[in-house]
Amino acid sequence: MHEEWAALLSDRVPDCEAKVVFGKAGDKSIFVASPSLHRVCTLLFSHEDFDFHVLQLITGHDYLASEETKDTPAQRARIEVSYLLTSFRKNHDLILKVELPRENPTLDSVCDLWASANFQERECFDMVGVRFENHPDLRRILCPDDWEGYPLRRDYEVQKSWHGMEVEPEHKMNLPEREFEKRQKEMAAKHGV
């Protein structure tokens, strides 16, 4: 089904470069080029074969560049944004994905198509730092408005203080737990578990 959808998308939006991606298990997803996102979404929303009238979720995934290891393949630095679309009338789902650079990621907002995108895009901006153009009210949603940094970036480090308050005071940290983690790591390195 995903292959047919990708073919239809490439046919209607020529510059979208739709391709189906599938890992070793789980769900298939369709990648499109980020500049064509809004046009692709309009088609998905209105075309009767797709009929994706509900947007359930927008997520950002941050990837740092890394070498290949025994268990994991090599990665390049990027941010992926996933759109989870559903049709209650046709009973099917789609994971639509776009890839963005880690520096200054921007995307077109889809608030004009689905009202639920408003909160979801605000959360994606708050947590991963993707800016959405033409969003009516792009503010942080879960963190305070003047918080620094984006918590769900892989290289995020929490700020030292906020409005004169220490953010992670040493005496309040759970030290036994940290010690336990450290010991666990040492044991793992020693015995190769």
Place this chain on the structure above:
Amino acid sequence: MDVKRDRIQTEGQEGVESELLTLNMGPQHPATHGVLRVEIKTDSEVVVQAIPHIGYLHRCFEKHAENLDYRGIIPFVDRMDYLAAMNMELGYVTACEKMMGQEVPIRAEYIRVIVCELGRIASHLLAFGTYAIDLGAFTPFLYAFDMREKILRFFEEISGARLLYNYIWIGGVWNDLTDAQLGLIETFCDEMWEEIDKYNNLVSYNKIFINRTANVGVLSEEAAYQYGATGPILRGSGVEWDLRKKRPYSIYDRFDFSIPVGSGEQGSKGDCWDRHIVRMREMYESIKIVRQCLKGIEAGPVMSKVSKIIRLPQGEIYHKTESPRGEIGYHIVSTGDKKPHRIKVKSPCFTHVSLLPHLAPGLLVADFVAVIGSIDIVLGEVDR
């Protein structure tokens, strides 16, 4: 004599100047069910605009999950929706199992369905009780908590905890149920069925209750789609959509039950009363499912063999299940490591909070409280 909802006229009268009043409801407010702050702009008693501010309970579960192994995440999942922790666990665990291709013993599946449906009843009871409090009736709350306490006692007996269970594990459930415990559920089901009849007589078909909730906060079908509403909110708007029926997970395809939908019996379709009655009727359906489980349950193991270190294969999955508040979805991205690369939770309450600015304009402040109650928000899940 529906005087109260006539807009209080100040415009056009000479010598009278009106300006909007900003009022903060919450974060500590009994009607907001936790730490939700709604900034409302009112024109005398009428709400003109409502802006929800959330994040007071934000613990960034998703960041924690990046540093934990797959088993270690289950207790964190409990703490999101602490009123229906069993249902949250089931969603996460089935997502992992689907990705791993893990088999689950049939007895464990039956036990999972039993505890999840009991969890749904407990959650709906709390929603019903607190909703009555919101509208000024205290007694139903006591009835509801009396019955909910029985479910929590039972959960304590089987898992050791009243609210946060860590009971459903990857590959099965932690502990088996004894025949005596199954018998306990059976007597509870009979008792509960009569109790719901009582609640309906006491509250649902009460004239005052109907006056307070019918025709208030009407959510049309189209708006429900637009805002991504799910669960009782969507069904209250007349859409027959329940994942247990439409995309059966676990063993829900074995059971015979119906999907209650709102039809505008007392007012118009999609009002607060419809959302309330959908929850009440769902409790009957849950009891039906539990009874069928008790009939069909087979002897056998409750835990299958799972490797010591769980690694999900490289890929991603979006798996959703029906929690009492709506569709709870887990988007798990794995790079093949023993820790997940990223877990994102689709929280139904988060989307439902975004309904408030849509429903609020034109309501009285007291009716706005009725709308918040009918949406049944758990802030632990909104903020995660």
